Amino acid sequence: MKVGVVTFPGTLDDRDAARAVTHAGTTAISLWHNDADLKGVDAVILPGGFSYGDYLRCGAISRFAPVMEKIIDAANGGMPLLGICNGFQVLCEAHLLPGALTRNHELHFLCGDQKLEITNNQTAWTSSYSVGQEIVIPLKNGEGSFQCDDATLAALEGEGRIIARYVGENPNGSRNKIAGITNTRGNVVGLMPHPEHAIDTLTGPTADGLGFFTSVLKALVK
Amino acid sequence: MLDTVAIAQNNSDAAQPFAELGLKPDEYARIKEILGRRPTSSELAMYSVMWSEHCSYKSSKVHLKQFGDKAVKTDALLVGIGENAGVVDVGQGYAVTFKIESHNHPSFIEPYQGAATGVGGIVRDILTMGARPIAVMDPLRFGPADAADTRRVLPGIIAGVGGYGNCLGLPNIGGEVVFDETYIGNPLVNALCVGVMKHSDIKLAKAAGAGNLVVLYGAKTGGDGIGGVSVLASETFDSTGPAKRPAVQVGDPFVEKVLIECSLEIFAEDLVVGIQDLGGAGLSCATSELASGGSGGMKVELDRVPLRDATLSPEEILMSESQERMCAIVEPKHIERFLEICKKWDVTVTVIGEVTDGERLEITWHGDLIVDVPPRTVAHDGPVYNRPLAKPEYVDRVNAEQVIVPRPSTADEIKSTVLKLAATPNLADKSWVTSQYDRYVQGNTIQSQPDDSGMVRIDEKTHLGVAIATDANANWSYLNPYEGAKLALAEAARNIATAGAKPLAVTNCLNFGSPEDPGVMWQFAESVRGLADGCLEMGLPVTGGNVSFYNQTGAVAILPTPVIGVLGVIDDVRTRTPMSFDRAGLELYLLGETADDVAGSEWAYMHGQRGGCAPVADLQREMRLIELLVAGRTSQIFTAAHDLSQGGLSASLTEMVLRHNVGADITIANVEVALISESPGRVIVAIDPAKSEQLMALAKKQEIAIMKIGTTGGNNLVINGAIIPLNELRSAHTETFPKLFG
Numbered sequence: 008m009k010v011g012v013v014t015f016p017g018t019l020d021d022r023d024a025a026r027a028v029t030h031a032g033t034t035a036i037s038l039w040h041n042d043a044d045l046k047g048v049d050a051v052i053l054p055g056g057f058s059y060g061d062y063l064r065c066g067a068i069s070r071f072a073p074v075m076e077k078i079i080d081a082a083n084g085g086m087p088l089l090g091i092c093n094g095f096q097v098l099c100e101a102h103l104l105p106g107a108l109t110r111n112h113e114l115h116f117l118c119g120d121q122k123l124e125i126t127n128n129q130t131a132w133t134s135s136y137s138v139g140q141e142i143v144i145p146l147k148n149g150e151g152s153f154q155c156d157d158a159t160l161a162a163l164e165g166e167g168r169i170i171a172r173y174v175g176e177n178p179n180g181s182r183n184k185i186a187g188i189t190n191t192r193g194n195v196v197g198l199m200p201h202p203e204h205a206i207d208t209l210t211g212p213t214a215d216g217l218g219f220f221t222s223v224l225k226a227l228v229k
Numbered sequence: 230m231l232d233t234v235a236i237a238q239n240n241s242d243a244a245q246p247f248a249e250l251g252l253k254p255d256e257y258a259r260i261k262e263i264l265g266r267r268p269t270s271s272e273l274a275m276y277s278v279m280w281s282e283h284c285s286y287k288s289s290k291v292h293l294k295q296f297g298d299k300a301v302k303t304d305a306l307l308v309g310i311g312e313n314a315g316v317v318d319v320g321q322g323y324a325v326t327f328k329i330e331s332h333n334h335p336s337f338i339e340p341y342q343g344a345a346t347g348v349g350g351i352v353r354d355i356l357t358m359g360a361r362p363i364a365v366m367d368p369l370r371f372g373p374a375d376a377a378d379t380r381r382v383l384p385g386i387i388a389g390v391g392g393y394g395n396c397l398g399l400p401n402i403g404g405e406v407v408f409d410e411t412y413i414g415n416p417l418v419n420a421l422c423v424g425v426m427k428h429s430d431i432k433l434a435k436a437a438g439a440g441n442l443v444v445l446y447g448a449k450t451g452g453d454g455i456g457g458v459s460v461l462a463s464e465t466f467d468s469t470g471p472a473k474r475p476a477v478q479v480g481d482p483f484v485e486k487v488l489i490e491c492s493l494e495i496f497a498e499d500l501v502v503g504i505q506d507l508g509g510a511g512l513s514c515a516t517s518e519l520a521s522g523g524s525g526g527m528k529v530e531l532d533r534v535p536l537r538d539a540t541l542s543p544e545e546i547l548m549s550e551s552q553e554r555m556c557a558i559v560e561p562k563h564i565e566r567f568l569e570i571c572k573k574w575d576v577t578v579t580v581i582g583e584v585t586d587g588e589r590l591e592i593t594w595h596g597d598l599i600v601d602v603p604p605r606t607v608a609h610d611g612p613v614y615n616r617p618l619a620k621p622e623y624v625d626r627v628n629a630e631q632v633i634v635p636r637p638s639t640a641d642e643i644k645s646t647v648l649k650l651a652a653t654p655n656l657a658d659k660s661w662v663t664s665q666y667d668r669y670v671q672g673n674t675i676q677s678q679p680d681d682s683g684m685v686r687i688d689e690k691t692h693l694g695v696a697i698a699t700d701a702n703a704n705w706s707y708l709n710p711y712e713g714a715k716l717a718l719a720e721a722a723r724n725i726a727t728a729g730a731k732p733l734a735v736t737n738c739l740n741f742g743s744p745e746d747p748g749v750m751w752q753f754a755e756s757v758r759g760l761a762d763g764c765l766e767m768g769l770p771v772t773g774g775n776v777s778f779y780n781q782t783g784a785v786a787i788l789p790t791p792v793i794g795v796l797g798v799i800d801d802v803r804t805r806t807p808m809s810f811d812r813a814g815l816e817l818y819l820l821g822e823t824a825d826d827v828a829g830s831e832w833a834y835m836h837g838q839r840g841g842c843a844p845v846a847d848l849q850r851e852m853r854l855i856e857l858l859v860a861g862r863t864s865q866i867f868t869a870a871h872d873l874s875q876g877g878l879s880a881s882l883t884e885m886v887l888r889h890n891v892g893a894d895i896t897i898a899n900v901e902v903a904l905i906s907e908s909p910g911r912v913i914v915a916i917d918p919a920k921s922e923q924l925m926a927l928a929k930k931q932e933i934a935i936m937k938i939g940t941t942g943g944n945n946l947v948i949n950g951a952i953i954p955l956n957e958l959r960s961a962h963t964e965t966f967p968k969l970f971g
Contacts, residue, residue, distance in 0.1 A: 016487050016575065019398030023672040026689075041573075057396045060483025116391050116665045145669045147395075204669040209803060210686070211669070 008033045008227045010220075011048035013078070013094075015040040015069045019056035020091065020203060027203040028052070031220035033227075043073040049227050050087035050131070051078055053094025055148075055201060065108060065150050066096035075101060087131035087223050088195045092148050095187070095197035104188055104197045105163070106155030111148070112180025120212040121146035121200050122174040123186050126167075130193040131226035133170050135218035142215035144205040146178060146186075151199040153181040153188070163188055170196060194226075231543070232270040234598045241266045250277035256612050263606045271531075271592065271599040274544040275607055278510040279517060282778055285611030288744035289776040292754050295761035296771040305733055306770045308431060313354045313506065314424075315772020316431055317734045319798045323687055324431060325695055326358045327423040329368070329738040329794050331777035336418040339477040340385025345393035346454075346480040347420040349552050352397060353506035356489055357555070359432035359496050360424030363671060364685050365394050367404040367420050368699045368738070368792045372413025374654035374969050379408070382416050384970060390420070391665040396482035397489065400674045401666035402683025405699060405792075408654050409834075414782035419738045419775075419792050423697055425687045430496060435503035435522035436558045436584045443516070443529060443582035444564070446571055447488045447507075447554040451537035454478035454511070454550025484553040491574035492555060498570070500563040507554040513547045513607070515556040516582075520590045520604035523558075527604065529582035529592045543594045558584060614744075621748030627708060630840025632827050636901035640951035646832075646904060647946065647953055651883045652961040653835055654969065656876045658887075661966035675802045679884060681724040681872045686802045694802035698724035698795055702875070703788035704829035705843040710752045714759030714791045715846035716909050720874055721795035722767065726855040727870040727912055728805045729862020730797035735764050737774035737793050742786020744778045752789040753778075760791060766848045769795070799862075806862045809888035810869045810915040813942025817893060818924065819878070820854060821911030822934045825902045831876045832905040844909050851910050853931040858912065860931075866923050869915040877907045885913065886946045887959055894947040895939035904948070915941060 010028045012035050014021045025035035036048050040058075045051070059068040069075065075097070082088040082103055090098035098104045111117055122143050125136040136142070155163070160182055163169050171186040179199075187198035202216025245267060247257040252273075260268050260276050268276060282288060296310060307324050308316035314328035332347025348365060355362045367390050372379045394401050399422070436443070454477065495501060503522060505515040512534070520527040531543050541549070559567050564580065571578035585591075590607070592600035637646040650656055659678060668677040675694060676684035682698035700721040706713025722732040737760060742749040753776075764771050780787045799805060827833050828841025861867045873881045878897070886892050897903045916924055928935040939947075946953045 016490075017396070017483050019396075019486075019670050023670070026672055056398065057483060057486070060396070060481065062483070115388070116395055116667075118395075118667050118669065119660075119664050147667050147669060149395075201669065204672060206672075210672050210674055 008224060009036050009048045010223065011036045011038040011045060011051040013038045013040060013051065013053050013074055015058035015072060017057045017060050018054055020054040020201065023203045024052045024054040024091065027206045027217065027220045030206045031217060031224055033224050038074055040072040040074050043077050045077050045081060050223050053090040053097050055092030055094060058093055058097065065093060066100040069097045070101040079103060082195050085192065085194050087226055089132050089219065090197045091201055091203065092199055095199055098195060098197045103195050104190060105159045106153055108150050108199065109152045109154050110150050111152055116149040117178060118145065118147035121178060123171045123200060124174050125171050127170040127189065130170055130189045130196050132196040132219050132222050134225055135222040141174060143213045144200045144202050144216045145212065146200040148199060152179040153185040155182060166191065171198065231594060231597060232599065234269055234601045237269045238266050243267060245273055247273060251281055252277050256280060259612065264602065269599050271543050271547055272602055274548045275513040275517065275600065278513050278548055279607045280611040284510050284514060286776055287612045288614050288616050288778060289753065290613050291615050292757040295757055299761040299765040301765055301768050301770045303770050306772060307428065310771065310773050312433060313357045315734065315736065316358060317772060317796060319695060319733065321688060321691055321693055322427055323425055323693065324428050325423060325425050325796060326355055326360045327421065327697065327794065327796050328354055328736050328773050329419050329421040329699065329792060330775045331738050331740060332418045332420060333415065333740065333777050333780055335477045336386050337382060337414065337416055340382040341389040342477050342479050344386040344389030344418050346478045346552055347418050348390055348393040349480045349482065349485050350508045351420045351422040352399065352485065353508060355422040355424035356492055357432065357504055357506045358424065359430040360426040361493055362399055362422050362424045362489065363673065364402045364683060365399045365420065365422050366402055366683055366697060366699055369404060370407045370409065370412045370417035370790065372408065373410055374408045376413055378413055386416065386418055387662050387665055393480055393482045395667040397486050398670045400668045400670050400677065402668060402674060402677040402685060406659050406662055409703065409788060411785065411787045415780045415787050417740050417790060421699060421794055423695065432496065432501065432504050433522065434505040434518050436519040436527055437502055437523040438560065439526065439584055439586035440561065441502055441584040442559045442561060442564055442580050443527060443584065444557045444559050444567065444578060445534060445554065445581045446557065446576055446578040448481065448484050448551055449535045449537045449577055450546055450549050451551045452541060452545060452549065455545050455548050478550045478552050480552045487574050487576060488553050488555065491571060491576045494570050495567060498566060500567050501557045501559055503558040505556050507556060509550060511547065511549045517590060517604040517607040519556060519558060521608040523584060524586065524588065525604055526585035526587035527582060527590050528585050531592050532595045533579055533581045535577055535579055543599055616744050616750045617747045618750035618754050619747040620751050627840040628842050632833050632838045632841040634827055634833050634836045634838055637904055638901050643900060643904065643948050643951035644953050647879045647883065647948065648958065648961045650831065650876045650879045651958055652965050653831065654965055655831055656880050657965035658963040659966065660963065661970060675805060676728060680808045681727045684728060684802060684805060692801045692803055694799045696725045696728055696730035696797040696799060699792055700724065701790050701792040702829065703790045704834060706756060706789040706791060708829050708841065709843040710755035710789050711759035712843045712846055713789065714756040715763035715848065716844065717791060717793040718760060718763040719846055719848060719851040719909055721793045722855060723851065723912065724872050725795050725797035726858040727808065727872050729859055730799035731859050732769055732795050732797045732855060734796045735769045735771045735793060737791060738777065739774065740777045740780055740787060740790040740792065742781040746786065749786050756789055756791045760793065763848060767852055804862060804865065806867045806870045808869060808871045809885040810891055810941050811889035813891060815868050815915040815941040816918050816921060816937060817939045817941060818914050819911060819936045819938045820914060820928065820933050822908060823903050823906050823911065824908045826906045826908040830905060830907040847910060854910055854912065854933050857927050857931040857933055861927055864923065866920045867914050867916055871913050873911040873913065875907065877905050879904050881913055882946060883958060883962060886955060887962060890955055891941055892943035892945045892955055893939050893941050894943065896949055897938055900949050
């Protein structure tokens with residue numbers, strides 16, 4: 008089993024994501040934004056960072072990278088795809104997920120340990136959790152406020168496509184406290200907080216984030 | 230009209246605006262003497278920026294020499310003072326480089342960009358040594374927290390530090406936020422970066438080998454930051470206020486992030502002979518320093534420099550401080566691969582010249598020779614001033630003052646003292662600041678604010694790590710700059726040791742007022758003497774540093790603020806001692822002796838008392854305490870250990886109980902002293918009661934005073950029966966910053 012981790016210029020959490028994949032017992036393969044080649048990976052992670060310096064809009068330029076064409080095709084074919092933070096923004100720009108991530112409502116970059124409630128464990132990336140389970144992983148971004156129109160929100164809620172919500176005070180003004188969503192098929196997940204920074208208690212607040220990476224392993228073995 | 234060497238030779242006495250460029254008449258005369266003619270306007274630009282206070286250290290050099298004269302004999306120092314940053318051996322084949330620099334004046338004028346480019350500059354210094362930058366820290370100082378100008382500069386500076394550092398993917402692992410009246414109009418923005426490499430990967434600023442190519446890569450050169458060095462950093466602000474905006478550089482962290490990755494790939498393939506970043510003084514600095522580092526000969530075609538603004542003159546190109554640029558010396562056989570890697574990362578790259586076997590730096594502009602100088606005279610042979618110094622009259626006067634502060638003794642007084650100290654801006658919770666910084670990126674952060682030191686893992690397999698702390702106590706330095714520097718050194722070293730890391734090396738950022746004021750010069754000289762003596766006594770090599778003068782508005786200088794950074798090593802980060810306890814039933818001990826040290830304390834400051842005598846540093850005792858802390862970590866005696874510094878016992882207990890929301894019941898004698906005193910050399914440790922004998926034995930062996938002060942548990946901090954509920958304490962501690970800054 009191989010999980011690709013994409014590096015765009017300005018990507019920051021690529022090594023962290025690769026480490027998390029390795030920790031979960033899978034092999035991480037580095038993918039370069041400019042190569043339209045998935046190197047035979049079984050799943051892909053778009054990690055966090057400031058790809059292309061967040062110029063224009065977060066993720067707006069990355070979604071045109073040569074590697075994204077292949078990723079979009081593969082995701083439409085069912086390949087598990089996880090976008091974390093900037094990766095989530097790229098997925099929205101690429102229309103693999105609905106909505107958009109906008110400036111945090113308090114207008115600051117915010118880094119903290121965030122409590123989440125897992126609300127859907129039927130996706131390729133969340134099956135290791137139970138519904139209602141509360142986890143704590145880092146949240147760090149300037150533009151993490153999830154916004155969409157009322158019809159989309161109703162659809163996300165109605166179809167159970169919200170995979171995690173913020174618990175407690177809404178940290179960034181996201182609609183319905185949405186921290187992460189999935190597509191109708193459940194193979195593409197976008198998540199604003201950072202599970203790759205919570206794979207052990209030595210470097211993270213908890214090891215709660217590891218479940219995202221063990222989930223995809225299970226999904227691939229199935 | 231273009232001023233060339235040929236023209237300068239013909240009209241050697243033509244008037245030149247040297248004074249406007251910050252050069253004194255005798256300095257200008259010396260340039261003429263060196264060249265045997267008047268300088269061309271381009272040469273004048275180069276000398277003026279390179280001989281500025283900021284670049285040449287002309288006022289501080291004679292004092293900084295002590296770091297060499299009193300150097301510690303050590304094998305740990307792989308690269309010493311003089312290069313972009315010192316390099317320290319931390320074992321297992323790893324070398325670590327770290328350095329602090331100031332970006333004070335630019336941050337006052339343009340808080341966001343000033344702070345952002347401060348981070349960018351220090352990160353490039355670290356990268357230039359061949360290292361991957363792995364963390365940043367930022368000691369910051371501001372005017373009073375409620376002052377209008379603090380509200381103007383603080384949010385921008387914090388956002389700038391975060392905006393740049395976060396975008397580079399560098400965890401911010403600590404720093405300081407301190408408020409004092411003297412920093413109004415002169416905020417201090419000091420930025421520290423640490424990087425790691427293998428011994429064999431160390432790079433130097435050296436242009437050796439005739440025929441090797443001079444390669445400029447990174448951002449294009451623009452009109453920003455022109456004269457930033459000479460005009461901004463080396464002149465006191467006058468009453469006309471901030472009108473110098475165009476001289477502040479504008480940064481683009483995305484370009485720098487790409488430049489870092491591109492450079493590391495180039496280094497990994499060993500494609501450069503020498504390398505220098507472009508920071509203060511831009512190309513003037515990079516070319517003259519690289520050439521000086523080699524045999525001296527270099528030819529540069531300045532018209533090849535890629536420009537953002539095609540109208541820039543050669544003088545402006547030489548002086549521009551546009552960010553995110555590097556200059557490398559590359560052997561011709563490697564140039565193709567070098568260009569390929571730059572192309573992969575979409576980094577602009579241009580061959581602008583070559584190393585020659587001569588001894589002169591020659592720069593041409595469309596074929597005309599505009600610079601022809603011995604590069605050492607630009608880079609290293611600047612003026613050296615032995616400026617007059619005199620002990621200021623205030624020192625004896627304030628030292629003789631009695632410090633009169635309220636002394637808490639009843640339960641109510643104890644409670645209100647603890648709550649006031651917890652809430653005062655200098656000691657209040659800094660999450661409002663640090664939550665704007667990414668501390669998690671790279672996945673190796675073991676400790677960050679509010680821990681005593683920042684700690685990062687550098688090897689995932691062996692668990693080797695480094696810890697860094699920066700400290701300054703300007704109140705003490707004001708009362709006694711010699712002891713103040715030693716005490717700051719001791720505190721930074723102690724902050725490394727509480728986690729169980731072993732202090733290894735020192736860097737510094739010396740922030741002072743005008744060197745033309747003999748009183749300030751005395752403060753500076755005493756601080757350097759104290760730091761050099763302290764480092765020698767503690768066996769810690771000084772790896773480099775930075776001096777920032779002219780931090781004053783009108784006649785008012787800032788408090789002498791030598792910020793000392795100490796780097797430590799820890800063989801296994803998994804065994805570090807945390808700064809607080811997360812369970813009940815532990816015993817709390819106070820290590821070290823408490824005297825009535827209220828002079829220069831936070832409690833005295835809160836009551837308008839600036840006088841008295843600073844404590845005298847006992848570095849032998851500090852070293853024994855460090856031994857104890859490292860040994861206690863190695864044998865896993867401690868559940869937690871936390872330094873006592875500003876705010877004394879009260880502040881340290883507050884931080885410990887709030888960290889994991891576990892209370893403590895404390896009984897102390899002589900509470901009116903013990904609660905507020907800031908005697909140096911003290912640490913609170915928490916241990917499992919079963920380990921008390923081991924702890925006693927360790928304290929006895931190191932001859933460190935030890936006293937049991939209480940136990941952990943409950944929902945209150947109880948001190949001599951005064952009950953302070955944790956939620957009340959937390960509100961006091963955490964509400965200050967959001968209230969002040971939104």
